[in-house]
Amino acid sequence: MTAEANPNTITINGSEFTFQPGETILEVARHNAIDIPTLCHLKAADPTGACRVCLVEVQGARSLVASCAMPAAPRMVVHTESPKVVTARRLVIQLLLASGNHNCLVQGSDGRSFEEYAARLQHAGGGIEPCPVWGDCRLQELAWRYGLTGGRFSPTPVRYPLEDVNPFIVRDFARCILCGRCVQACNEVQVNQAIHFGYRGAKSKIIAAGDRPYRDSDCVFCGECVQACPVGALVEKDARGKVWPRDVQKTVRTTCTYCGVGCQTQLHIKDNGVVKITGVQEVAPNYGSLCVKGRFGFDFIGSSERLKTPLIREKDRFREATWEEALDRVARRLGEIKAADGPDSIAVLTSARITNEENYIAQKFTRAVLQTNNIDHCARL
Helix, strand or coil: CCCCCCCCEEEECCEEEECCCCCEHHHHHHHCCCCCCCCCCCCCCCCCCCCCCCEEEECCCCCCEECCCCECCCCEEEECCCHHHHHHHHHHHHHHHCCCCCHHHHHHCCCCCHHHHHHHHHHHCCCCCCCCCCCCCHHHHHHHHCCCCCCCCCCCCCCCCCECCCCCEEECHHHCCCCCHHHHHHHHHCCCCCEEEECCHHHCEEEEHHHCCHHHCCCCCCCHHHHHCCCCCEEECCCCCCCCHHHCCEEEEEECCCCCCCCEEEEEEECCEEEEEEECCCCCCCCCCCCHHHHHCCHHHHCCCCCCCCEEEECCEEEECCHHHHHHHHHHHHHHHHHHHCHHHCCEEEECCCCHHHHHHHHHHHHHHCCCCCEEEECCC
16 A cells, blocks of 8 residues: 555655554654654553653644654644754753753863763862763763753752662662653563652652662662663672773673573673673564563673683692593593493582583583483572
8 A cells, every 4th residue: 555545644844654553652763763762661561651752843833742642643743853852952951951950061171082071070070979870871871962052950969879889779859850761661661569659849860669768678680770861870899880881892792591592691891890781672582671680691791710721630729630530530430430330420500601502512421422311400699
């Protein structure tokens, strides 16, 4: 059916597109490579229209509408970057920049040099820390896009202290813009129901039950909220203040080894070491989601306690050995045990801390060489 014959057509920025009933203006625009900026929108959750950054102008409407929540309608005419829209977005972004400690643009530091930004912060004094997600913040990106440097409105006072007692996540309420993405990620994507909006008005805050720290709440530390946060309000504890997005030299996609689901992960690499792990968006089976092990359990990779040389026990002590000696010893002893007591007297334990390929080889060796099915795997962290 052609666009002319299809009653479900919408015009966006002068071009006509077809749409499926139930699709929002934002979805139709994205399907057709039209960029409408968003802050609160989370693809896997119900739209809320909370941030108002995705406002568009619909011909005939009395006011601007949130494109993430407005269903497309036949013959609708939409403008995504009209002067009225741009003016409204600039106001929204400036209000958000004033909602707490968003110092990425402090004192005109609106360039793209982290060094310049850090130097300006130091010059400003007061012990102000650089934003932990400088260069990877959606609010900062939108401020640059619309040429805003903050300062139009006075910053709101910081009401709640930083929470860093949790083992994996730092919560910086001074940087929270109350977009609600973390709440939706927790409740609608992971369905953990660990966090919600709390209090009202100027005292609004994202809280766990009883306004307790994550450590003492129902949080399972999957980190879905961290990945959903568009600003620096939720950051991995091991990376915060130590590794900035600009420090990541490359990313490597791989498969998580902790269980058999096959979650796709992105390793963030600095100096040949993993500094952060995120889920790969839009890819099965996990579509960006990870568990606490997959997201935070990577310290062992660069641990100084990892063995680099085979060890052989002699009485109550271990001595270093060559690979040839160690492999010969293992092969000889396994052969002796198998000959004396049969293959089922041997069992093999593998680990989630080695690769899937190594685990595959281990089970192949167990079944084909040792001729036993006694092999198990532990995915505990």
